[in-house]
Amino acid sequence: MPAASKPPAAKAGPAKPRRRNARAPAARPYHHGDLRRVLIDAALQLVGEGGPEAVSVREAARRAGVSPGAPFRHFPSRDALMNAVAEEAQRRFRAEIEAALSAAPAGDPLGRFRCLGLAYLRWAMKNPTHFEIISSRRFFDHDRASGVSQDNAELIDLTERMLAEAFAQGQLRVGDLKRVQIAGRALIYGFARMNIDGHFPRWGVTGADAGRTAEDVLDLFIEGIAKVPGKSA
Amino acid sequence: MPAASKPPAAKAGPAKPRRRNARAPAARPYHHGDLRRVLIDAALQLVGEGGPEAVSVREAARRAGVSPGAPFRHFPSRDALMNAVAEEAQRRFRAEIEAALSAAPAGDPLGRFRCLGLAYLRWAMKNPTHFEIISSRRFFDHDRASGVSQDNAELIDLTERMLAEAFAQGQLRVGDLKRVQIAGRALIYGFARMNIDGHFPRWGVTGADAGRTAEDVLDLFIEGIAKVPGKSA
DNA sequence: CAATCCGTGTAATCGGTGCTTACATTCACA
DNA sequence: TGTGAATGTAAGCACCGATTACACGGATTG
Numbered sequence: 265m266p267a268a269s270k271p272p273a274a275k276a277g278p279a280k281p282r283r284r285n286a287r288a289p290a291a292r293p294y295h296h297g298d299l300r301r302v303l304i305d306a307a308l309q310l311v312g313e314g315g316p317e318a319v320s321v322r323e324a325a326r327r328a329g330v331s332p333g334a335p336f337r338h339f340p341s342r343d344a345l346m347n348a349v350a351e352e353a354q355r356r357f358r359a360e361i362e363a364a365l366s367a368a369p370a371g372d373p374l375g376r377f378r379c380l381g382l383a384y385l386r387w388a389m390k391n392p393t394h395f396e397i398i399s400s401r402r403f404f405d406h407d408r409a410s411g412v413s414q415d416n417a418e419l420i421d422l423t424e425r426m427l428a429e430a431f432a433q434g435q436l437r438v439g440d441l442k443r444v445q446i447a448g449r450a451l452i453y454g455f456a457r458m459n460i461d462g463h464f465p466r467w468g469v470t471g472a473d474a475g476r477t478a479e480d481v482l483d484l485f486i487e488g489i490a491k492v493p494g495k496s497a
Numbered sequence: 498m499p500a501a502s503k504p505p506a507a508k509a510g511p512a513k514p515r516r517r518n519a520r521a522p523a524a525r526p527y528h529h530g531d532l533r534r535v536l537i538d539a540a541l542q543l544v545g546e547g548g549p550e551a552v553s554v555r556e557a558a559r560r561a562g563v564s565p566g567a568p569f570r571h572f573p574s575r576d577a578l579m580n581a582v583a584e585e586a587q588r589r590f591r592a593e594i595e596a597a598l599s600a601a602p603a604g605d606p607l608g609r610f611r612c613l614g615l616a617y618l619r620w621a622m623k624n625p626t627h628f629e630i631i632s633s634r635r636f637f638d639h640d641r642a643s644g645v646s647q648d649n650a651e652l653i654d655l656t657e658r659m660l661a662e663a664f665a666q667g668q669l670r671v672g673d674l675k676r677v678q679i680a681g682r683a684l685i686y687g688f689a690r691m692n693i694d695g696h697f698p699r700w701g702v703t704g705a706d707a708g709r710t711a712e713d714v715l716d717l718f719i720e721g722i723a724k725v726p727g728k729s730a
Numbered sequence: 731c732a733a734t735c736c737g738t739g740t741a742a743t744c745g746g747t748g749c750t751t752a753c754a755t756t757c758a759c760a
Numbered sequence: 761t762g763t764g765a766a767t768g769t770a771a772g773c774a775c776c777g778a779t780t781a782c783a784c785g786g787a788t789t790g
Contacts, residue, residue, distance in 0.1 A: 320746085320747065321749085330768075332747090333749080333751095333768085333771095334767075336748090337766080342748060342749090416699055420700065440717070443713050447717045449687070449696075450684050450688040450691055454683035454684055454685070454688065454690060455679075455687065457687060458683055463686075467653065467682070477676075484680045488718065488722060489717075532738080554776080556776095564739070565778095566741080566779080566780090569778070570738055574778080575778090
């Protein structure tokens with residue numbers, strides 16, 4: 265397994281020295297400079313264009329203007345590239361979720377739960393292909409201790425705490441929180457999945473309706489578990 | 498995939514007419530007999546072994562004992578083969594659903610709804626890879642008028658009628674049936690998807706628990722929409 | 731029965747793909 | 761200033777989907 269000696273460069277990129285001495289030779293320099301980054305971006309673009317299946321190492325190399333073998337200096341396999349792509353998508357997803365949560369009311373755990381669900385759904389529907397590659401775990405490296413598992417564990421813990429708080433404050437009328445949590449996740453995940461799997465046309469949900477329907481469905485679920493049978497927003 | 502072994506099908510050169518006149522059914526006849534069927538089965542088996550990605554026309558041909566080009570007499574492309582595979586899986590799924598429904602109580606629409614959901618989940622969890630290929634619509638031929646769309650439309654209509662009946666009988670405490678229907682589908686689909694996408698390990702759900710958890714989650718949803726806050730089974 | 735048609739198999743081949751190896755170039759640092 | 765490590769290229773392997781030309785043989789005819 266060659267080329268596995270590149271993890272340091274993946275750490276918050278901007279520490280790259282200007283390798284090209286001030287003068288710019290119009291001809292492409294022998295060394296690309298930041299091929300790893302460019303390959304991930306090209307792959308992300310390919311995912312956006314034709315789904316995960318449409319990503320080929322050669323095409324990514326082609327778009328990066330580099331020979332077909334070059335990517336293998338940075339990724340030992342196509343799966344490793346997809347892994348990096350998935351981690352990048354996961355990073356963006358996580359950032360959006362955290363931004364949404366930071367703007368959520370602090371004293372209303374059920375409201376925060378709703379806010380989290382909405383942010384999840386909105387991101388998933390705005391970035392369907394990115395969501396696809398982070399949702400099916402086959403693009404993550406299960407052996408290596410990547411940040412993905414940790415990210416997810418944190419998110420799961422977060423919702424667990426939200427629900428526990430909500431229950432403690434008397435916002436819920438059901439006590440089996442683990443069940444509520446899994447059901448909620450299944451609902452939200454299922455909705456996002458139905459979107460990217462192309463189910464909505466046959467459900468009479470158009471793209472314009474999808475966002476509204478997502479909100480409706482989430483509210484229906486929350487009404488189902490909330491103590492007060494009224495609107496929870 | 499490794500090179501494997503290429504068994505020399507016919508070591509003889511061109512000077513071998515291979516007379517196979519009426520008398521030898523033991524040796525493989527020139528015409529296979531039911532290659533289409535065998536190819537679909539082989540592909541289904543491949544799906545079961547390594548997911549949809551693991552299906553290759555050549556491997557299916559190899560397992561059917563025919564040359565790599567033979568399958569293209571029956572399927573114009575790999576996608577067409579996958580299409581047939583998906584339709585076969587859909588057929589089996591549909592059969593199981595109908596069997597479960599025929600054994601469901603007639604006078605209790607909400608109970609029938611639950612029964613349908615359970616049958617859906619059980620089949621999806623017992624045949625994860627088959628469920629995968631019928632759930633993401635990319636393996637269906639969207640142009641041709643296949644029975645799949647009709648199947649799904651019928652299933653959707655069926656649940657719609659169930660819910661309408663349940664509401665008419667006063668079993669539901671919510672009136673927006675379309676929303677209930679989509680939420681229910683999202684919940685069930687999401688749960689099945691979480692299973693095949695490998696989410697359960699990080700949710701503390703093991704294979705043994707999965708069936709029980711599926712039932713729990715489905716019941717939680719039904720409790721959320723049912724008028725009487727009791728168990729609905 | 732014999733001739734023929736045509737559905738269905740084989741063989742050879744093409745371009746695309748992941749991946750490896752050998753070699754070339756350049757950067758970073760002692 | 762030299763030198764090794766990092767990172768690019770070139771060539772080539774096996775497998776893949778797909779196409780084409782040809783071979784076989786069952787079914788339909790006269």
